[in-house]
Amino acid sequence: MASRPSVPHAVLGASVPAAPGLILLLLLLPPTQVAAIAHGHPRIEGVSLNRDMACGHRYIQGKIVGGVDVPERKWPWQVSVHYAGFHVCGGSIIDEYWILSAAHCFQKEKNTEAFDMYVGLVDLRVAGNHTQWFEVNKVIIHPTYEVYHPIGGDIALVQLKSRIVFSDSVLPVCVAPPDVNLQNVICWATGWGVISQQGHTSDKLQEAQMPLISLPLCQLLYGHLSYIMMDMLCAGDIKNVKTVCEGDSGGPLVCEFNHTWLQVGVVSWGRGCTYPMYPAVYARVSYFSKWIHYHIEHTPLPLQPLPTLSSMLCATLSVPVTMLAVLLML
Structure with a gap:
């Protein structure tokens, strides 16, 4: 918190020529x-950090199926999307006014005013010292989602009514550029979804390391080329039975590049916990990178309430x- 500025002391015998000024x-x-x-x-x-500040840095170096509890500050860009008071999806902070999530979390029949966004949250049962709550101003769905629904174009931008106050526990992640090289990178998925094949859930944020899987192999595993499109990305630890499940939708898949974290995927769909041999399918963030930046730069900021x-x-x-x-x- 900013300290109160010191008040200069009056000098005995000094004149006060500045009084009229x-x-x-x-x-x-x-x-x-x-x-x-x-x-x-x-x-x-x-x-609040502006758009020129660095993204993808965290202060901690550091249950999805096979996941573990996450300490506070480890994934400062994690968002919990609530609808009508219940956690329904994940998301990520990419700007002081913007959240990145999955399009299918914001179906047309859902009322935008019923959504709430929570940042700086680790335990769904209790707010932390850095937890902030936001109302939604606008949801922008990628235009191809309607064309390829229910699997393609599954990405959404959520504009908040007020800006996020950043701290060591609340920070933005970088958006992967179109030319990102995903060879030999370490990636992690985070979320509050189902954490076991028996359907058990966790109130505490979970993390799991997720190896990336090539598009051809992913298509082979799903048995149909048209299921896995160019705007998608596959990841999952098939050997150790780690994948994302129901409730993780919209959450981030992030990879570390030279000590900077880039979001490469948004949890979209998959066969779920029942069939862990199938990798999770993500919206490929680099494919939508230009669309993301265009809307962040060209969408007017929300109107702020006037003083009473x-x-x-x-x-x-x-x-x-x-x-x-x-x-x-x-």
């Missing part, structure tokens, strides 16, 4: 800022009081 400054200042000065409180803006009449009146009335206090000091 101070009065003029008070007259020119916005009422809200004058009110802050009058009450001795600095005007503090929310601490009472607060504006209070701030306005404080101006004469402040001026009177200054005049008494002359």
Whole structure:
């Protein structure tokens, strides 16, 4: 938290030639800022990273089926998507106003106003010290989702009504560029979905390392070429029976590149926990990278609520009081 700025002490015997200028400054200042000065409180803006700040860095170096509990701060971009008060999908922070998730989490019949986004959350039962809750301003579904539904184009951008306040527990992940090289990289999936073939669930965020599987092999495993398209990515630890399950949809698949984490996939579909020999299928983030950046850059920011009449009146009335206090000091 920002510390209060120190107030310079008056120098004994010094003249005060700046007093008229101070009065003029008070007259020119916005009422809200004058009110802050009058009450001795600095005007503090929310601490938020802008789009030029680095993404994909975390402060901890560090149950999906076969997964383990995750400590706080390890995956600071993880999002829990709630609908009507219940966790339904995962997501990831990619910008101070934007969440990346799966299109099928936001079906047309669902009311956008019933969605809530939680960041800085590890345990679904209790909010942490850095947990933040957000309302949804807009959901943008990729246009090919309607064409290839239920499997293709399964990616969505969610714009929040207010910006995320970043900390060591809440940070954005980098979006994989179109030319990303996925050879010999270590990737991880995170989520709160089903954690066993018997259908057991976990309230605590889970993680599991997921080897990437080539598109031809994935097509062979599913037995049909048309099931696995170019905008998809396959991953799963078939040998050790680790895959993503119901409830993990929309969550991120991230890989580390030179100490920077890039999101390469969004959990889309698969055969689930019942058939762990089938890899999970993800929306390939690099395929949608240009579409993602276009909408982040060109979508207007949400309108912010105006100050209430009472607060504006209070701030306005404080101006004469402040001026009177200054005049008494002359």
